[in-house]
Amino acid sequence: VSQHHLDYGHGAIYTQKAFEILDIVGWERASTLLPHLANSLTLGTREDVLPYMRKAARAIDAVDLDALAAAKRSADWTLSTELVDLLLDAEDAPIDEAVAAALDGAGIEGLLDALSIGSARRLLRYDLDIEFEPEERFGWLDITHALTNVRAARWAWDVMPGPHSARIALFAVWLLFDSGRAERRNGAQPEPAVEPATGDLVALARRKDEPGALAAVAAAGPACGPELLNAAFADPSGAFIVIAHLVKLTWAAMEETETTGSMLPLLAAARYVAAPRTERFVARNVSAALDFIQTGQPPRR
Structure with a gap:
């Protein structure tokens, strides 16, 4: 998993989930589950060898992963808005900047905190108009x-800290950067x-009352996770x-809020659960196929 950035992060995500499932149901089931994981990892797209990730992959390959993994979070280190902004708003994948921050006192744990908050903010400032733009294939x-x-990167670091897990953290830096491509084309909302304000989260989400759901999460605090x-x-x-992504995002947000002490991950998940969204998998693929036939150009990322 650590050698390549597989399937837009799913290699790390699937590995985390498979191991956590086995922790619950018992490792005597490993012979049933793990071959499917191995098959998925073998067939996964190695994005780090593709053109759009090549520059970042070269930067990651140049990092001394042993030194990066050995960097400890300083006792006086605190997460700054400046670091999150740097990771969130970079014009190029900020691999070197992320490594410098880790070596300068953040360690891998602090870097993951910054990536967590940055990912939550990316969701919170997503422009919903993009979601209903048929020509925009990245939602x-x-x-x-x-x-x-x-x-998943944090789980990998917790269970097996070292250079391999440090590489997964750097892949997460790239993924946060790449998740901003619609923003870079269209802009972001504040x-x-x-x-x-208190409220019934299930009812608010069903009504697609995004402000109400955010208010209810803010009022309830971390205890709102199960609801x-x-x-x-x-x-x-x-x-x-879609349901699978709703559930895994919410579960990750619950854990990240607990780890970071910030409500932003849960607020981000609440916005995704409660706000309008399109299900455009078929339409997107048909549109991409027609464009390819007509222009000979690959789909825009």
């Missing part, structure tokens, strides 16, 4: 992977100002893949 379901992949998870399960979407 916020794609952006959810930034946060779930950070969670992050919402949220005033706490938000219920809202994800209750989503009326007819597509299994």
Whole structure:
């Protein structure tokens, strides 16, 4: 998993989930589950060898991963808005800047904190008009992977800290950067100002009351996690893949809020659960196929 950035972060995500499932159901089931994981990892797209990631991959290859993994979070280190902004708003994948921050006192743990908050802010400032633009093939379901992949990278670091897990963290830096491509084309909305107010999260999500859901999460605090998870399960979407992303994003957000002490991951998940979204998998693929036939150009990322 650490040698390549597989399937937009799914290599790390699937590995985390497979191991966590086995921890629950028992490792005597490993012979049933792990061959499927191995097959998925073998067939996964190695994005780091493709043109759009080549520059970042060269930067990652140049990093002394042993030194990076050995960097400890300083006792006096605190997460700064400046670091999150740097990772979130960079014009090129900020691999060197992320490494410098880790070596300068953040360590891998602090870097992952910054990526977690940055991923949440990316979701919170997503412009919903983009979601309903048929020519824009990158929506916020794609952006959810930034946060779930950070969670997988943190799991990898927790269970096996070292150079391999440090590389996964650097892949997460690239993924946060890449999740901003729609922003770089279309701009971003201001992050919402949220005033706490109690409410039924499941009902608010069903009504697609985004402000109400955000207010309810802010009022309830971290304890709202299970109710938000219920809202994800209750989503009326007819597509299994959408429900799967709702659930895994919400679960990752619950864990990241607990780890970072910030409500931003849960607020980001609440916005995704409660705000309008399109299910455009078929339409997107048909549009891309027609464009390719007519122009000979590959789909725009």
